Amino acid sequence: MESDNFAEAEDAYRRALSIAPDNNKMCNLKNCLMKQGRINEAKEMLRLVKPAVVDGPRGVDSHLKAYERAQQMLITILAPR
Secondary structure (H helix, E strand, C coil): CCCCCHHHHHHHHHHHHHHCCCHHHHHHHHHHHHHCCCHHHHHHHHHHCCCCCCCECCECCCCHHHHHHHHHHHHHHHCCC
16 A cells, blocks of 8 residues: 555455455555545445544554544545545
8 A cells, every 4th residue: 555556455455354354454454445436445444444433442442543544534525526
C-alpha cells in the first residue's frame, strides 16, 4: 500500500484476513478499496469493523487510528464539492 499498488495490497490484506481476521486489517483493506474508487465496497467493509474504543478492556484498541482514518477518508470522498 505504501508504494500505491492498491490492487496488490488488497490481495495481501484479503489473504491476511483469511488467516487471522482483525479490525486493523479490515480498515486497511477498506482504504485500498477507496483508493481504487470502489466506494460502496469500502463502505460495507467499514460497516463490518467494530467501532474502536479508547477505554475498552485492553485500553486503546489497536485499530483506533486506522478506523478514524478510514472514516475520515470516506467523509472526504463523499463530501459535496
